Amino acid sequence: MMHPDLTTTRRAVQFDRERLTIEDIVDIARGTASAVLSPDPVFRAAIARGADFLDRLLREDGTIYGVTTGYGDSCTVSIPPDLVAELPHHLYTYHGCGLGEYLTPAQTRAVMATRLASLSKGFSGVSVELLEQIARLLDAGLLPLIPSEGSVGASGDLTPLSYLAAVLCGEREVWRDGVQVPAAQALKEAGITPLRLRPKEGLAIMNGTAVMTALACLAYDRAEYLTRMCTRITAMASFALDGNAHHFDETLFSVKPHAGMQGVAAWLRQDLHVGEAERNGKRLQDRYSIRCAPHVIGVLADALPFFRQSIENELNSANDNPIIDAEGERVLHGGHFYGGHIAFAMDGMKNAVANLADLLDRQMALLVDSRYNHGLPANLSGAEGPRAAINHGLKALQISSSAWTAEALKLTMPASVFSRSTECHNQDKVSMGTIAARDCLRVLELTEQVVAALLITVRQGVWLRLRVNPENPAPQALRDMMDKLGEDVAPVAEDRRLEPELRVLIARLREQAWSLYA
Structure with missing residues (x-):
């Protein structure tokens, strides 16, 4: 589904492990370029290997920060195996405390494209489905409402990026045609199924520099x-x-x-x-x-x-x-x-x-x-x-x-x-x-x-x-x-x-x- 404001002819910016430019992000932000996840099977297999490797570690009872432990100073807290799957949801939930003006739609598109670029390098342990979900939202013009204030810039842009993580899962709110809409409603009407994040995916989305780099x-x-x-x-x-x-x-x-x-x-x-x-x-x-x-x-x-x-x-x-x-x-x-x-x-x-x-x-x-x-x-x-x-x-x-x-x-x-x-x-x-x-x-x-x-x-x-x-x-x-x-x-x-x-x-x-x- 194409966002109505972005229906003009646009060049495609391909996201894979190749180098992107500032102009690629700026063009996506302006709506003059679209974000396309590479269909190359070699690239997709490389992404999948990271997620598969984490799955194998979990089966072997490996200790993985942010997967089987708490976050930050809570890394010494072990997560019971039956609660590991809930941990990513808690991460983006408790970080939902941003304030200030919302990022503009152009800034939000830049943030989404910048996070997609980093995760596409293949060193974050995320699934191909997560990358596709970010691209889907960009293509559909469903943009998370991201408060601009609340990040100290390490451990990355945790609080603002929690709004991206939540929207990928059908929670919080989005901009759609300049109007605020509940994410669950917007995804449903666009025919997009909310994600259920895999064990490290909440951390992978949020624990990075996408907001500052996009800006x-x-x-x-x-x-x-x-x-x-x-x-x-x-x-x-x-x-x-x-x-x-x-x-x-x-x-x-x-x-x-x-x-x-x-x-x-x-x-x-x-x-x-x-x-x-x-x-x-x-x-x-x-x-x-x-x-x-x-x-x-x-x-x-x-x-x-x-x-x-x-x-x-x-x-x-x-x-x-x-x-x-x-x-x-x-x-x-x-x-x-x-x-x-x-x-x-x-x-x-x-x-x-x-x-x-x-x-x-x-x-x-x-x-x-x-x-x-x-x-x-x-x-x-x-x-x-x-x-x-x-x-x-x-x-x-x-x-x-x-x-x-x-x-x-x-x-x-x-x-x-x-x-x-x-x-x-x-x-x-x-x-x-x-x-x-x-x-x-x-x-x-x-x-x-x-x-x-x-x-x-x-x-x-x-x-x-x-x-x-x-x-x-x-x-x-x-x-x-x-x-x-x-x-x-x-x-x-x-x-x-x-x-x-x-x-x-x-x-x-x-x-x-x-x-x-x-």
Whole structure:
């Protein structure tokens, strides 16, 4: 059964033991790709070997953590054989204590796909049927309602993932077409039989980094796009301020070999057509928010490959405990549920992204101030004649942009340093990776609000610059961007409420509606 919102042609992302990318998860989250469990019999046999090995250990009275013992600090408690089958149900039941806003449907699809990726590696001791059940729910558009708060990021995302485990078994609630529906009802109406979890399957679903990693995939996608958008905004701000494009000279940047920074400078050259003649009549040195923009945006651009490596390595890992080595017939107890790499990546990303908000906020301060904007009207008001006296242009928008920037900067305190000792000091050093990922998404949201404000601002600035200096046409890339923005935002010739246009621009940003640079 296909979810009604996802009936457009979609590429299939195959889940097996091969490596997945951030883009695979993002596309599933957006609904532009479907999750398909590999039909390869070799792959399916490898998955089955893990479950069969655990079954054999149980028959031989083997001691298996989380199967014949309690969980966490309760690992010293032996479970009577006749109660082993009930243990997974108790695990997801007592972890049903999450709070906060529910993950969005897109975030939930990303979480489900990320958990499916880890379990498909074949080291979790789960059945093929469990993997198929996750794929079925994704295909049917039945998405667990997952509270966003309640995970310390080790022993994995236990509490939020308990909501996935419960829904697989027909318990709790799901999103279906944006409406909350009891899971039992939704599965029945979709013709899906609830699972009865095998002995380790509750632990395998919950004891991992799927929530933080899924959110990190979505954060990466948004951050990568912001590096491009902030570069385009900088080009437009430079032109509006009648700036010196020679600050982005190729030879100048060749002597400081940060590849990401050099790439940003190259994009600016592409937008502004840097040439020797452009030095004439220009201010010798623009202020830092223009002149040093490649150095600020370049920090994120240069960090992205590291972030990708950390996120994709986690995405492609078996990260529950214990690891089931069916080939070597061993049960390996470790700590792969620990989300330190994601926590570090998210703490770093939110810092670099917040600096983009700060950069753009400084650019806006220059653009609206008639002392620094080289002949443009105060507050970039487009009003002329007697009405100019009562119009205030972008004065309030600059205040709001400053507020959003301040909040983004406030949230850059690293979450990963706030480890807590939990669960009877068994989980005595935890990653805080899920909180770091949520913080990063909030910083991205605030920064996108600043970007929306700047899109209005630089469009207004370029429009006014062309009015003040009609003999100096804008480069083609900026004219094209003006045309695209003009579909959603008109020049501010008379004061008006800007909130509706800001919301449209934010939606365009999240859709990545504008193609920026090759």
